[in-house]
Amino acid sequence: MVAGVSTQTVSRVINDRPDVSPETRERILRVIDQLSYRPSALARSLIQRRSYSLGVVTAGLKYIGPSRTLNGITGGAAELGYALILEELPHFETEDVKPLLQNLLARHVDGIVWAVPQIGDNHRWVRESLREIPIPIIFISSQAHPGASSVAVDNRAGAALAVRHLLEGGRRRIGHISGPLDWWEARERKLAWNETLEGAGAPAGENQWAEGNWSSSSGEAAFEQLLRSYPGMDAVFVGNDQMALSVLSAAHRKGMRIPQDLAVVGFDNIVESAYFWPSLTTVHQDQHELGCRAVQELAAQIELAQSDQKIEPKTIMLTAELIVRDSSITR
Amino acid sequence: MVAGVSTQTVSRVINDRPDVSPETRERILRVIDQLSYRPSALARSLIQRRSYSLGVVTAGLKYIGPSRTLNGITGGAAELGYALILEELPHFETEDVKPLLQNLLARHVDGIVWAVPQIGDNHRWVRESLREIPIPIIFISSQAHPGASSVAVDNRAGAALAVRHLLEGGRRRIGHISGPLDWWEARERKLAWNETLEGAGAPAGENQWAEGNWSSSSGEAAFEQLLRSYPGMDAVFVGNDQMALSVLSAAHRKGMRIPQDLAVVGFDNIVESAYFWPSLTTVHQDQHELGCRAVQELAAQIELAQSDQKIEPKTIMLTAELIVRDSSITR
DNA sequence: CTGAAAGCGCTAACAC
DNA sequence: GTGTTAGCGCTTTCAG
Numbered sequence: 001m002v003a004g005v006s007t008q009t010v011s012r013v014i015n016d017r018p019d020v021s022p023e024t025r026e027r028i029l030r031v032i033d034q035l036s037y038r039p040s041a042l043a044r045s046l047i048q049r050r051s052y053s054l055g056v057v058t059a060g061l062k063y064i065g066p067s068r069t070l071n072g073i074t075g076g077a078a079e080l081g082y083a084l085i086l087e088e089l090p091h092f093e094t095e096d097v098k099p100l101l102q103n104l105l106a107r108h109v110d111g112i113v114w115a116v117p118q119i120g121d122n123h124r125w126v127r128e129s130l131r132e133i134p135i136p137i138i139f140i141s142s143q144a145h146p147g148a149s150s151v152a153v154d155n156r157a158g159a160a161l162a163v164r165h166l167l168e169g170g171r172r173r174i175g176h177i178s179g180p181l182d183w184w185e186a187r188e189r190k191l192a193w194n195e196t197l198e199g200a201g202a203p204a205g206e207n208q209w210a211e212g213n214w215s216s217s218s219g220e221a222a223f224e225q226l227l228r229s230y231p232g233m234d235a236v237f238v239g240n241d242q243m244a245l246s247v248l249s250a251a252h253r254k255g256m257r258i259p260q261d262l263a264v265v266g267f268d269n270i271v272e273s274a275y276f277w278p279s280l281t282t283v284h285q286d287q288h289e290l291g292c293r294a295v296q297e298l299a300a301q302i303e304l305a306q307s308d309q310k311i312e313p314k315t316i317m318l319t320a321e322l323i324v325r326d327s328s329i330t331r
Numbered sequence: 332m333v334a335g336v337s338t339q340t341v342s343r344v345i346n347d348r349p350d351v352s353p354e355t356r357e358r359i360l361r362v363i364d365q366l367s368y369r370p371s372a373l374a375r376s377l378i379q380r381r382s383y384s385l386g387v388v389t390a391g392l393k394y395i396g397p398s399r400t401l402n403g404i405t406g407g408a409a410e411l412g413y414a415l416i417l418e419e420l421p422h423f424e425t426e427d428v429k430p431l432l433q434n435l436l437a438r439h440v441d442g443i444v445w446a447v448p449q450i451g452d453n454h455r456w457v458r459e460s461l462r463e464i465p466i467p468i469i470f471i472s473s474q475a476h477p478g479a480s481s482v483a484v485d486n487r488a489g490a491a492l493a494v495r496h497l498l499e500g501g502r503r504r505i506g507h508i509s510g511p512l513d514w515w516e517a518r519e520r521k522l523a524w525n526e527t528l529e530g531a532g533a534p535a536g537e538n539q540w541a542e543g544n545w546s547s548s549s550g551e552a553a554f555e556q557l558l559r560s561y562p563g564m565d566a567v568f569v570g571n572d573q574m575a576l577s578v579l580s581a582a583h584r585k586g587m588r589i590p591q592d593l594a595v596v597g598f599d600n601i602v603e604s605a606y607f608w609p610s611l612t613t614v615h616q617d618q619h620e621l622g623c624r625a626v627q628e629l630a631a632q633i634e635l636a637q638s639d640q641k642i643e644p645k646t647i648m649l650t651a652e653l654i655v656r657d658s659s660i661t662r
Numbered sequence: 663c664t665g666a667a668a669g670c671g672c673t674a675a676c677a678c
Numbered sequence: 679g680t681g682t683t684a685g686c687g688c689t690t691t692c693a694g
Contacts, residue, residue, distance in 0.1 A: 006681050011673055021679060036463065041437040042377050043671035047686045051373070053438075056417070061405065062619065067398030074392065074419035083438060086387070086417040088405035106372040107384075107414060132367065216606040246606045275547040275577045277608055288393065337665050342689060350663055374687035378670045 014039050041083075045108055050306070054082045054298065055104035055112040057097070059089035063214075064270060065287055069115050069140060072291025080299045085109055092119050101133065111136040111298045115291065118142035118184040136301035136311060138294050143184055144315045149301065151294045151316040153285040155185050158320025159192035162237050162265045162283050165322055167200050169330040171235035171263055176209040177222045177247070179239035186239055189267060193237055208233075212243045219243025220250050227254075235263035235328070241270045241282055248276055248327065263328040278326035285320045293318070345370050372414075376439055381637070385413045385629065386435035386443040388428070390420035394545075395601060396618055400446050400471060403622025411630045416440055424453050432464065442467040442629045446622065449473035449515040467632035467642060469625050474515055475646045480632065482625045482647040484616040486516050489651025490523035493568050493596045493614050496653055498531050500661040502566035502594055507540040508553045508578070510570035517570055520598060524568055539564075543574045550574025551581050558585075566594035566659070572601045572613055579607055579658065594659040609657035616651045624649070 005028060012020050013028045045051035056073055060066045077084050085107055087100050114137060126145045139150040166174050176193045179186030197204045207229040210222035238244035244266030256262055258278055269284035293316055301311045336359060343351050344359045376382035387404055391397045408415050416438055418431050457476045470481040497505050507524045510517030528535045538560040541553035569575035575597030582589055589595055589609055600615035624647055632642045
């Protein structure tokens, strides 16, 4: 080598091993700097059989929810010293994930974060081929899969908070606009709405809810339908803030007063919701935390796997929080 | 090898080389499948000195703009067969990017997409160490750096569209709420506002604008200030939709009618803006396209670099589009 | 058409 | 403390 040393010693310096004399270390560091030498993480991964990288599979980055989760993932990974290899599914419902998984494995990621919400049967591959994946994997915003770990927000409890808040405000005819029911999260929220009304002795009928697809425009359509099927409705729990926004907007056009004639509660707490007119009561879910926790748990599992210990599947539930604003204050 | 062939022949099969007999190929493919063998992209990258991966540096994924751009990047990369190694700066203004760059280079990425908007002096490192980066790099939403390629939306032209639209609607006292002026994009938009007014023979005074920081709350504060400093204002061009939203909201509370008393135009065309009350006129910029084009251009440069050809720095400008809605219709 | 040898850049294991 | 040897999993080159 240029510095008159073996590549071995250089390796020792780079990895901060103790068994190098201070002078040698000094000299090597100088030469390294001079040559602007860069150790190859690739070669190292190859021999160490450890890449210090995680595969992240996401979908729908054009929406704010998945992005915030990814934001949490990058934060967690940076903190723990992992690099991220990012894959985005072309659609939420994409079922053919084999090639993508193979690609991640081919690049020797140490673990995988599956940050695609559970929709329809888009998690079917898990049942079929989870056992073929030789590294730890963690799911975000999905039902617990047997044998796999997951992190999710407790949508049930969050939605229940919203409905109870409306009940406590004296509302009795509480409608619901759900997200698309092939989404697990949408089903959870709707279920909680149903249960809570039932618990209050006022079970909901089929005419009291309508289905949207999370988009504002679908929310508007669902609201129109609901106004027809459930006259006298005095409150509505909407599956997300974007649909709730269009409810506010449509209500204005119809001359309904909010919250006097109709109380509205959303879900997500998107940043804009505080500035809707009126400001929107909503359920806050910390999507950033979701990503962060997932990475932490995954990293822990990777450590265990490295030392050949058994990893216990773990289900982590984050709690959601009710944010009361003007759209639901009591008359 | 198990199939009674050398690793060599296997390599040829995997890489679809022509010089293998059909029977041998058949047999090898069968064995590969059976052993669920996975070629290592890592080892291949090492020897080929080509990883088919791109480094992506972003910031602010918790906001929708950067995420949409990333969405475009993943799309473009998937199409071209590149994997992505994602890094997110902890802050927009982060200046210490050396370690992060080293990390990408250590992982042998073939090129880098720098998707961090230009703010303050956070692109200073470019002047200092661009030449030390031995691979193609492309900048998104930044001024052109000498010797480097970039892709950006023409904020100037877009903002001019907005202001001309207000002028054509008969508005004469047009204020501006800018984004934070250490942002290049904010400066461009403000500049266009100024120029356009000047071109109309009504140069703007210092009392006719206020600075926000993109957030709704800052927009509200700026609006309050502007109402005081520029009484009689009949229109306002706001630097982004989130701030415009809070202008709508604050105007309601003050009993101002929009657009009769005040026309409002935003910038970005976030999905919610069509459902604001009233719906928001805004300038649409295609952030997805931004990411997509950047990857395409970068991939082209990588191909050139592979064949040792000289790469010409290129500046790509995307045009923005005015979306007219209710918040600005003529009285 | 197929195989053998060499080596990408690194580190584990063992000398000295 | 430091050097030597071997090898991670692949592809390139050159023989057969």
